[in-house]
Amino acid sequence: MEGDYKFRINNLNVFWGKAQALRSISIDIPANRILGIIGPSGSGKTVFLRSLNRMNDLVPEISVEGRILLDGEDIYHPDVDPVKLRKRVGMVFALPVPLPASIYDNIVFSPSLFRIRDRKKLNHLVETSLTSAFLWDEVKDRLKTSALRLSGGQQQRLCLARVLAMEPEVILLDEPCSGLDPISTAAIEDALGILKKNFTIILVTNNTKQAARVADNTAFFLMSEMIEYGATEQIFTMPRDKRTNDYVTGRFG
Amino acid sequence: MTVHPRYTQTIAIFVLTLLTVLTLAVLVFIIVFVFGKGLPYISYDFLFAKPEDMGRSGGIFPTLIGTVILPLFAIIIATPLGVGTAVYLTEYTRENRITRIIRFGADCLAGIPSIIFGLFGFIFFVTTLRMGWSIMSGSLTLVFMILPTIIRTSEEAIKAVPYSYREVSFSLGATLWQTVRKVVLPNALPGIVTGIMLSIGRSIGETAAVIFTAGSSLRMPHSIFDSIRTMSVHFYILAREGISNKNAYATAAVLIISILIINLISYWMMNMFIAKKTK
Numbered sequence: 094m095e096g097d098y099k100f101r102i103n104n105l106n107v108f109w110g111k112a113q114a115l116r117s118i119s120i121d122i123p124a125n126r127i128l129g130i131i132g133p134s135g136s137g138k139t140v141f142l143r144s145l146n147r148m149n150d151l152v153p154e155i156s157v158e159g160r161i162l163l164d165g166e167d168i169y170h171p172d173v174d175p176v177k178l179r180k181r182v183g184m185v186f187a188l189p190v191p192l193p194a195s196i197y198d199n200i201v202f203s204p205s206l207f208r209i210r211d212r213k214k215l216n217h218l219v220e221t222s223l224t225s226a227f228l229w230d231e232v233k234d235r236l237k238t239s240a241l242r243l244s245g246g247q248q249q250r251l252c253l254a255r256v257l258a259m260e261p262e263v264i265l266l267d268e269p270c271s272g273l274d275p276i277s278t279a280a281i282e283d284a285l286g287i288l289k290k291n292f293t294i295i296l297v298t299n300n301t302k303q304a305a306r307v308a309d310n311t312a313f314f315l316m317s318e319m320i321e322y323g324a325t326e327q328i329f330t331m332p333r334d335k336r337t338n339d340y341v342t343g344r345f346g
Numbered sequence: 347m348t349v350h351p352r353y354t355q356t357i358a359i360f361v362l363t364l365l366t367v368l369t370l371a372v373l374v375f376i377i378v379f380v381f382g383k384g385l386p387y388i389s390y391d392f393l394f395a396k397p398e399d400m401g402r403s404g405g406i407f408p409t410l411i412g413t414v415i416l417p418l419f420a421i422i423i424a425t426p427l428g429v430g431t432a433v434y435l436t437e438y439t440r441e442n443r444i445t446r447i448i449r450f451g452a453d454c455l456a457g458i459p460s461i462i463f464g465l466f467g468f469i470f471f472v473t474t475l476r477m478g479w480s481i482m483s484g485s486l487t488l489v490f491m492i493l494p495t496i497i498r499t500s501e502e503a504i505k506a507v508p509y510s511y512r513e514v515s516f517s518l519g520a521t522l523w524q525t526v527r528k529v530v531l532p533n534a535l536p537g538i539v540t541g542i543m544l545s546i547g548r549s550i551g552e553t554a555a556v557i558f559t560a561g562s563s564l565r566m567p568h569s570i571f572d573s574i575r576t577m578s579v580h581f582y583i584l585a586r587e588g589i590s591n592k593n594a595y596a597t598a599a600v601l602i603i604s605i606l607i608i609n610l611i612s613y614w615m616m617n618m619f620i621a622k623k624t625k
Binding site for chain 1: 440508510511513514515516517518519520521524528529533
């Protein structure tokens with residue numbers, strides 16, 4: 094777990110109204126690795142993820158305390174523009190949400206926000222990002238058709254490709270495979286394995302086995318706290334905490 | 347007494363069909379009645395000639411122009427105002443006292459009888475601002491009248507755009523304005539267009555507010571400060587003053603046909619728009 098850290102998080106507390114959604118989380122996230130976050134529903138995984146690209150800002154009831162450094166820079170500093178932050182830290186949601194437009198227009202949504210107009214560059218971006226998301230071969234002949242016509246698994250890979258076209262540094266994935274069949278899930282997992290060369294990936298998952306398969310490091314969240322954090326192998330074979338052990342072996346209530 | 351579900355089902359189908367047929371019958375009756383009395387008198391000359399003898403003979407061309415131009419100006423002014431207000435209320439503020447007051451105000455405005463708008467327009471635009479009976483006074487009065495409809499229908503259309511679309515847009519690095527422009531408004535467009543169409547229909551049919559503010563001159567207008575007569579007003583005056591019943595019905599028939607055409611066009615536009623998105 095040595096090397097460069099992309100995120101350094103120190104004593105993060107998140108409140109949702111009066112309830113505490115996260116309790117003093119401190120974690121350093123290495124660059125170009127996949128961090129898997131596991132834990133039961135309601136343990137604070139998603140809130141944690143949304144703190145990293147400040148999507149929590151959109152919910153007025155949520156307040157965030159503590160420090161989150163991205164490449165040494167405090168992302169909650171008043172000078173930081175959340176719009177610019179979100180361009181660096183992309184996100185894939187649990188349910189695939191293609192915008193009601195063509196496949197092509199979905200992919201170029203973000204680049205065109207940043208005034209990239211050059212057709213050649215856009216075409217290139219569409220091809221490379223769809224290829225990286227393992228979707229290019231299936232859709233290359235119908236880029237102008239509506240993204241709503243894709244299957245669920247294809248839609249989720251489209252959402253991944255759409256984030257890749259933004260050229261972020263970090264990719265957050267919030268249970269990206271929760272509604273997908275095993276083959277689509279495998280396609281996304283394969284894509285992530287290759288993408289980690291160029292991106293730092295944080296994968297929240299309800300599927301413990303998925304974390305075991307793809308994550309380099311794994312963190313276990315339970316009831317707003319981070320119980321344990323370590324190399325994936327260690328978490329799954331020699332967990333230090335009994336609760337982690339119970340969860341990964343499926344003995345949890 | 348209990349009735350077997352099979353019979354209640356049959357009764358329900360019968361009653362509901364009957365109600366639908368009755369509603370349609372009323373509509374068809376009105377149209378057939380007006381068309382029967384008016385269509386025989388419609389000719390090229392009737393549409394495109396100047397009226398003679400206060401409308402007793404001749405055509406209705408100036409009122410045709412008035413019917414197009416008054417609602418057109420009103421829509422051109424009211425659409426940006428109304429849609430802008432709706433965007434402000436839904437996207438740029440949180441629900442609070444002020445937004446509730448604005449919304450309540452819009453709802454009240456929508457329920458005010460049009461003659462009150464006419465009276466207001468007459469006092470404010472025609473006399474206080476010295477615009478006289480004119481296209482300008484008439485259009486501005488119509489703006490006040492249709493604004494609540496446009497605000498409320500646009501608001502509902504904007505609210506119906508799934509929140510997840512906004513989230514995706516923000517997560518892809520869009521600002522609030524980019525999200526409104528590229529995601530919210532395009533997806534709310536069919537609903538917004540519906541509101542605009544309703545407003546066009548309402549302003550074409552409006553008589554009371556228009557007669558007070560745009561006047562009833564039968565001459566061709568030369569500027570927006572000239573008085574004008576719309577088809578609805580023309581129909582009203584012809585019938586009310588007993589000038590010419592046949593021309594009154596002919597005007598009514600033309601009015602109904604134009605509203606049908608507007609509805610067909612908007613229906614067609616909407617289908618095109620939806621088809622384009624799910625192609």
